[in-house]
Amino acid sequence: MVPRLLGTGPRRINTPSPLILPAARATTGDMELFEDAAPSNIHEFTVSEISGAVKRVLEGEFGRVRVRGEIGRVSRPSSGHVYFDLKDDRAVIAAVTWKGQAARLSTRPEEGIEVIATGRLTTFPGQSKYQLxxxxxxxxxAGALMMMLEKRRKALAAEGLFDESRKRPLPYLPRVIGVVTSPSGAVIRDILHRLRDRFPTRVLIWPVAVQGEGCAPQVTAAIQGFNALPQGGAIPRPDLIIVARGGGSLEDLWGFNEEAVVRAAAASEIPLISAVGHETDTTLIDFASDRRAPTPTAAAEMAVPVRAELAxxxxxxxxxxxRAAQARNQRQRQRLTDLGRALGRPQALTDPARQRFDLFAERLEPALRGFVRARRDRLNALPLSLSALRTMLRSRREALQAQGQRLPLCLARLGRSRAERLAELGNRLERARARMLADAARQTRRDRDMLDRLAARLAAAAARMLPPRREALERLDRLRQTLGYRETLRRGFAVVHGPSGLLTQAAEAAQTPRFEIEFLDGRLAARPDAPPAKPARKPPEPKGQKSLF
Structure with a gap:
């Protein structure tokens, strides 16, 4: 039987009808033997032609499809492409995501989850297989999302990212609070309002997208950016971070379940409060944060105390x-009074001392007179000692004058030695300065040469990169022109304009009193009651022409 490639619509492939020639027949007893049939006039295809035809039919019929199935056998080679299987209970389809598109996928392929994959079917002629x-x-x-979420939660918990021992206490009274949320939502207004009511403090807002593809990388960058701020810098480093978002569906909150966001929250050196969703919403960042708040308003209440209550x-x-100080003073005063009552009369303590003073006062005058007399006798015996003192002073004065005469010579000699030392240090300093200037000049020349080489490389790179970019831009412009409706008009189509816009339905056109039909070279007025134009005859196709399509 001759193989036949079938398609649908305008892409159907027809093969020539087989012509069977009669074969010679020989009879031996009850058995009939048939000789080989003679060569037929069936068209012969090459392997590449068959593969190309199958590829065009498959890509034409399934230009863009959505396939639902379970992911199995995920492979990520060093090239960056992702290969995996989509399967159900009866069939398996090979799927591939190229490197550039894999980095932009909102959901990473993970084995065992059920997904809906959007793409196009094509063939791989090298292995005679088709792939998505x-x-x-x-x-x-939501079931697949919950399964993926639980699998990711267990994997991160096994690494210890959710351990209670890693969580830090919140500062009692933070001076600066960093808020990671959308700047245009009601969440930031609720947080600021509650902080203003409880304890006004400084707030730094890092604006991010709270849902969609940009949510996870922006939230990760915000947490890491707050932690990267230096202490005492131009932008103050927050003492506390609040990651907040309002309620939503599981898909809306999925950005806070991404592994990058969870790891950034767990690695944050600044205490972090997670306030994502309402009280019933749970995301993975709640497990990695130091404290989870049921709502963004509750996060503001956790962050600061009430100033009125503090006052x-x-x-x-x-x-x-x-009251304690007054009570203590009162007790001390009472104790002093009680101790004072136990003391005797002060006069009883001073009377013996007064009596001893009177006794010594009578003996004081004779003692002073004897002391003065003894001092006077000692002073009268001093002349001999004064002469010795004068001799000693004279000798010391002469020695001091001799030392004074030697002092200028010593000072001059010391000044010369210090001047010579200073000159030597000046020469060494000058030589060191010349050496440093020479080294700086050599380094400057090396840096200038390196700068010239880098400038040449930059100019060469710019000259090398601009032509392909310009060609890509021209291709995109041609693609834009091809996809525009003017090109559709050039292929024989027309656009019907009504008084209020385009007309796409026959019933709507029938109710319109007058409309215009736009062709490639202009517009033509028409009415729905005008007689239809006779269709143009289609030129006959030439006979005997064989084509693959």
Whole structure:
């Protein structure tokens, strides 16, 4: 039987009808033997032609499809492409995502989850197989998302990212609070309003997207950016971080379940409060954060105390301190009074001392007179000692004058030695300065040469990169022109304009009193009641022409 390639629509492939020639027949008993049939006039295809035809039919019929199935056998080679299988209970389809598209997938392929893959079917002639080129992957319902979420939660918990021992206490009164959220939502207004009511403090807002493809990388960058701020810099480093978002579906909150966000929250050196969703919503960042708040407003209440309550508490403590001080003074005063009662009369303590003073006062005058007399006799015996003192002073004065005469010579000699030392240090300093200037000049020349080489490389790279970029831009412009509706008009189509816009339905055109039909070279007015134009006759196809399509 001759193989036949079939398609549908305008891409159907027809093969020539087989012509069977009669074969010679020989009879031997009850058995009939047939000789080989003679060569037929069936068209012969090469392997490449068959492969190309199959590829065009498959890509034409399944230009863009959505396939639902379970992911199995995920492979990520060093090239960056991702190969995996899509399967159900009866069939398996090979799928591939190229390197550039794999980095933009909102859901990474993981074995065992059910997804809906969007892409196009094509063939791989080198192995005679077909495969799905995947451009987008989305989980097939909340069940698949929950299964993926639970699998990711267990994997991260096994690494210890959710351990209670890693969580840090929140600062009691943070001076600066960093908030990671959308700047245009109601969440930031609720947080600021509650902080203003409880304890006004400085707030730094890092604007991010709270859902969609950009959510996870932006939230990760915000947490890492707050932690990278230096202490005492131009932008103050926060003492506390709040990651907040309002409620939503599991798909809306999925960005806070991404592994990058969870790892950034666990690695944050600044204490972090997770306030994502409402009280019933749970995301993986809640497990990695230091504290989970049921709502963004509750996160603001956790962050700061109530200033009025603090003031009342301080006033109460101050009053208790005053009462305690007064009570202590009262007790000390009473103790002093009690001890004073146990003491005797002060006069009883001073009377013996007064009596001893009177006794010594009578003996004081004779003692002073004897002391003065003894001192006078000792002073009268001093002339001989004064002469010796004068001799000693004279000798010391002469020695001092001799030392004074030697002092200028010593100072001059010391000045010369210090000048010579200073000159030597000046020469060494000058030589060191010349050596440093020479080294700096050599380094400057090396840097200038390197700068010239880098400038030449930069100019060469720019000259090498600009032509392909310009060609890519021209291809995109040609593609834009091809996809525009003017090219559609050039292929024989027309656009019907009504008074209020385009007309796409025959019933709508029938109710319109007058409309215009736009062709490639202009517009033509028409009415729905005008007689139809006679269709143009299609030129006959030439006979005997064989084509693959």
């Amino acid at each position: 080129i995947v451009e987008e992957i989305e989980p097939a319902g 009342a508490r301080l006033a109460e403590i101050r009053a208790r301190m005053m």
